[in-house]
Amino acid sequence: MQVSSFQPPPRTLMGPGPADVHPRVTAALARPTIGHLDPAFSAMMEELKGLLRYALRTDNPLTMPVSAPGSAGMETCFVNLVEPGDKVIVCSNGVFGGRMRENVVRCGGEAVVVADDWGRAVDPQKLEDALKAHPDAKLVACVHAETSTGACSDVKTLVELAHRHDCLTIVDAVTALGGSPLEVDAWGIDAVYAGSQKCLSCTPGLAPVSFSERALAKVTSRSTPVQSWFLDLNLVLGYWQGNDGGSSKRSYHHTAPVNALYGLHEALVMLAEEGIEQSWERHHRNHLALRAGLETLGLELVVPEAERLPQLNAVAVPGGVDEAAVRARLLDTYDLEIGAGLGALAGKVWRIGLMGYSSRPENILLCLGALGSVLN
Numbered sequence: 454m455q456v457s458s459f460q461p462p463p464r465t466l467m468g469p470g471p472a473d474v475h476p477r478v479t480a481a482l483a484r485p486t487i488g489h490l491d492p493a494f495s496a497m498m499e500e501l502k503g504l505l506r507y508a509l510r511t512d513n514p515l516t517m518p519v520s521a522p523g524s525a526g527m528e529t530c531f532v533n534l535v536e537p538g539d540k541v542i543v544c545s546n547g548v549f550g551g552r553m554r555e556n557v558v559r560c561g562g563e564a565v566v567v568a569d570d571w572g573r574a575v576d577p578q579k580l581e582d583a584l585k586a587h588p589d590a591k592l593v594a595c596v597h598a599e600t601s602t603g604a605c606s607d608v609k610t611l612v613e614l615a616h617r618h619d620c621l622t623i624v625d626a627v628t629a630l631g632g633s634p635l636e637v638d639a640w641g642i643d644a645v646y647a648g649s650q651k652c653l654s655c656t657p658g659l660a661p662v663s664f665s666e667r668a669l670a671k672v673t674s675r676s677t678p679v680q681s682w683f684l685d686l687n688l689v690l691g692y693w694q695g696n697d698g699g700s701s702k703r704s705y706h707h708t709a710p711v712n713a714l715y716g717l718h719e720a721l722v723m724l725a726e727e728g729i730e731q732s733w734e735r736h737h738r739n740h741l742a743l744r745a746g747l748e749t750l751g752l753e754l755v756v757p758e759a760e761r762l763p764q765l766n767a768v769a770v771p772g773g774v775d776e777a778a779v780r781a782r783l784l785d786t787y788d789l790e791i792g793a794g795l796g797a798l799a800g801k802v803w804r805i806g807l808m809g810y811s812s813r814p815e816n817i818l819l820c821l822g823a824l825g826s827v828l829n
């Protein structure tokens with residue numbers, strides 16, 4: 454068999470994720486692998502947890518990366534917090550709300566879906582109506598930044614409503630973290646999961662999660678065991694927290710992806726150097742620049758202005774344009790990746806991501822120039 458090393462083509466990633474990875478992160482990934490129970494590695498893990506708390510704006514002791522992609526962060530929240538028979542209200546305004554519903558059903562829970570149009574934020578009034586109609590609901594789940602449409606929901610208000618009706622909350626912050634204001638403690642979010650590959654400028658494959666004391670109390674007082682061995686926080690914590698709650702007694706649970714965690718640590722160090730608020734501002738500033746350029750090209754964003762995400766811009770495909778052919782030409786001619794529409798928006802939009810290290814003026818200029826030349 455003739456084989457050779459894989460050399461990826463040089464791409465600029467301006468789709469829904471992964472985003473461009475910062476060279477400091479790729480350099481960190483290449484550092485020598487050490488044992489995942491090595492005291493030096495444990496010290497790095499403690500620092501990593503602190504950096505994640507900074508990024509998520511939380512003091513939750515249970516804040517750590519799950520060793521798997523964002524979807525595993527989602528499953529970690531649902532399998533630990535939903536017991537068979539539990540009623541869960543799922544706010545769904547795109548692909549990822551739909552996946553939350555799937556998770557509830559697979560956990561043996563009863564999902565009550567509050568549906569909103571794709572391309573719109575979740576309507577708090579609809580959630581309030583559902584909470585009144587289902588006083589036995591135990592949880593409310595929603596997506597902060599719906600990557601499939603570019604809509605940003607008002608998580609602060611949704612969480613407030615859920616708490617008023619005595620429900621815990623699960624928030625998907627996979628695309629939000631680092632790109633949009635997210636205040637886990639100030640908003641009272643009970644369980645949140647994110648992803649490494651979007652606004653953190655890191656490689657895919659890790660899912661930061663954070664659980665409040667109230668959420669953790671629910672996990673530790675379950676009457677049924679968590680059906681996933683790998684994602685059962687009661688077991689994972691033996692590794693990430695140590696059984697005594699400290700780092701001194703870490704025990705083997707699974708072999709942590711050592712080098713991937715170096716990468717996430719580096720990405721979070723960079724985020725702390727920039728400042729989380731400055732990162733939100735950069736994403737917003739670059740979104741405005743992209744929007745101005747798109748308007749000059751005669752292109753329109755589909756999400757109403759007040760509900761737009763800065764890091765994911767859904768652009769209406771002009772009539773008569775073959776959207777797939779445009780994406781193919783951008784990739785072939787300019788090594789530029791933008792995303793297609795999904796589900797209800799398939800064929801109707803392009804999704805232009807400005808996430809993390811991809812959210813830079815030079816990327817905006819490349820994208821606008823390339824789009825302009827392909828469309829004219």
Ligand code: PLP
Pocket residue numbers: 469470522523524525527549596598599600601625627628648657658
């Ligand atoms: N939730 C949202 C909002 C996402 O955008 C994604 C991925 O794009 C996921 C969950 C799933 O993350 P992953 O693809 O890393 O499993």
